[in-house]
Amino acid sequence: MRMPTPQPARPQPARPQPGRPYHHGDLRHALLAEAERLLEAGGVAALTLRAVARGAGVTHAAPANHFGDLAGLLSDLAADGYRRLGAALAGAMAQAPAGRQAGAMGRAYVAFALAHPGLFALMGRPERLDPARPALRDALAQARAALESLVAARPHAGARTKRRLAAQQAALWSLVHGYAVLALDGRFAGLLATLPGTPDETSFLDDVLGAVTLAET
Amino acid sequence: MRMPTPQPARPQPARPQPGRPYHHGDLRHALLAEAERLLEAGGVAALTLRAVARGAGVTHAAPANHFGDLAGLLSDLAADGYRRLGAALAGAMAQAPAGRQAGAMGRAYVAFALAHPGLFALMGRPERLDPARPALRDALAQARAALESLVAARPHAGARTKRRLAAQQAALWSLVHGYAVLALDGRFAGLLATLPGTPDETSFLDDVLGAVTLAET
């Protein structure tokens, strides 16, 4: 019996598939999911309209129907990131015992960044985003609100107190943002290697948070 | 008397200038200077071999003689940034009275970032740089040494103390790096606008540094 010659594994014919439905059904979410996959695999530079469309199995002009342009797609993806970050911060706040909320929130912030480095990097690249997009504005506001909830509970504070509260908030934010950025860039690798037990970035964060006291208000 | 028709201001004929010497003389530095100019004017995305060469009035293949490729040029530029940052940190340390050195260094770090936002951004984009370049390695090491000089004076510390010192160093670094990044992204703008006197990012940094105490060793 003659066996059929094994076909060389050729690239998926992709588009003109016979049984493939013309409409995708939920292309918008499929594109966002593929974009996030590309982002975590190859960084912000890997995010192009064509690559995303390719990954979703769709013509590269198709995303325009859902996002307008590339900045739109990136903005909606970043908005999703801010939404998730805000939720993580709020959740950490809610679960932490009184007096430990700042630390809990800081840990949640860094944990989010380390778990989603690509998304975190995109969120920190405003020049690639369109700030006018409602989804992005809303998600940003939501994440900020979570951050600010730590010190926002005193609407009647005097001017001096107000400024001190703002400084505390900015200090915590700066600390955890800086830690996340530096950790993701591998800047602590050398330092950690010299420490006994060679801690990782997550456990070292506890040391770092412990090394800092926010001055009492 | 007939006045000559005013010539439309046409773009500099650029290359085939008659009197122009074939050899530039110091093209390497001219390219670095132009690259930094472009960087501060248009961000990291504006840095292409062709744009830099164009700005320096030279063929776009010329930079290869001095930097090999684009990553080489960016790396040497970033190296210069680290050298200057390291010098600024060391200078601030040297001038500050004992006990105020951490604050002085933090202020110098943020001041550098705010004065050279493009360069600072490039330094924080390791994926665009070539870490194997000796100039970059050296400059990085120099800047780190300045940062570490704050707590590096105790080589015989025990394990617990060592880890605490490392945590303090990382905390200060994270704080000022995060502050610089967030300030440059305009993240404090809304917050500052609500404060009495609407401070700018530089004076607000004093508040932020004042809001934080590094735990005693």
Add this chain to the structure above:
DNA sequence: TGTACATCAGTGAACGCGCGTTCACTGATGTAC
């Protein structure tokens, strides 16, 4: 239940663009003798 029609979502081809890299070349410089 059927039919006409408007709207929507994805296709596929084409466009022009700027990019980094390669290459043979040539003008300028410096060095050996």
Add this chain to the structure above:
DNA sequence: TGTACATCAGTGAACGCGCGTTCACTGATGTAC
């Protein structure tokens, strides 16, 4: 002081690439009657 020659630095044209955008189109869906 002059000359031959190797090396260096910049030229200019060409290459292929992937990009975002535009466009007329068509298949699918939903709605009005």
